[in-house]
Amino acid sequence: MIELDKISKRILRELELNGRISNAELANRVGLSASACLRRVQELERLNIIKGYKAVLNQTELGIGCIAYVAVGLSSHTKDAQVAFESAITLSPEVKECHNITGPYEYLLRVETTDLIAYKKFHTDVLGTSAHVASITTHVVMGSPKDDRA
Amino acid sequence: MIELDKISKRILRELELNGRISNAELANRVGLSASACLRRVQELERLNIIKGYKAVLNQTELGIGCIAYVAVGLSSHTKDAQVAFESAITLSPEVKECHNITGPYEYLLRVETTDLIAYKKFHTDVLGTSAHVASITTHVVMGSPKDDRA
DNA sequence: TTTATGATGAAATTATCTTGCTTTGTTTTA
């Protein structure tokens, strides 16, 4: 774990909020000159503390009409079974996240599709055909009062 | 829902991958001149299809050592109970996501803390003191083979 | 005290963005 001073933390906070702010404006907000600010940002990138930048898209406008969290249980807990499941799931574009979790199920997936019909298809074609899948529990998202990672 | 042509979709894909790519480079990748490309990007922003840009930070390096998905059940399903719970939870910085889901529980939270100790504290101080909370089921994330929203 | 190190700000340079105008291609209308 890396310890950062106040200014660098401030830089990260600003960039998380607006990743495309100009360097001059960022410098202004954190109280540094443009060059000093840029050096810090580049250093943060070099240290991989800033892993990258991405545009936040409006899913609704783009036709993502169905988001679901899916808990998946495996019938086999061997390494091979996990690797097989993970690589199958990772290839599916509908699966935006795949977390290996503690509890009665092994995996929690976030699946985004255009609509429930498409989800059903994913459910059948992808989950239904994956080896070792023992149980599937779908939780459709009705709303997200908070989503800082969006 | 808005229909986009191939080029605009390509632009979105590139910007999602690298939100800080220069306009010239982006134009090059999508096969447009810089000015035409910029106009499209600005239009996408104006239409709120691109909601913004953000830096992707390395949580591990910054001391996020414990990530958990927490299923929360409420004892009351009135609108008031939901609003109260949501506003309490929204204020907690540890809660990065709060989804209202179908199924036996009402909410699925993503909670990020420095370590398990801090999670325990969140569990007790925040969830434990929220009105209407009937059940809490914690799933600690052991790993994320895929996390496109990170 | 001297020296080395690291970080800063100002200025110069380089790259990139942005805008107005022209051109191209497509659709509409006579």
Place this chain on the structure above:
DNA sequence: TAAAACAAAGCAAGATAATTTCATCATAAA
């Protein structure tokens, strides 16, 4: 079919912003 009307593209110059360079200052070790 031809001309008009429109939309989107490219080009190029001027405006902005990013990046490098360099001199300075503060701090800590020798």
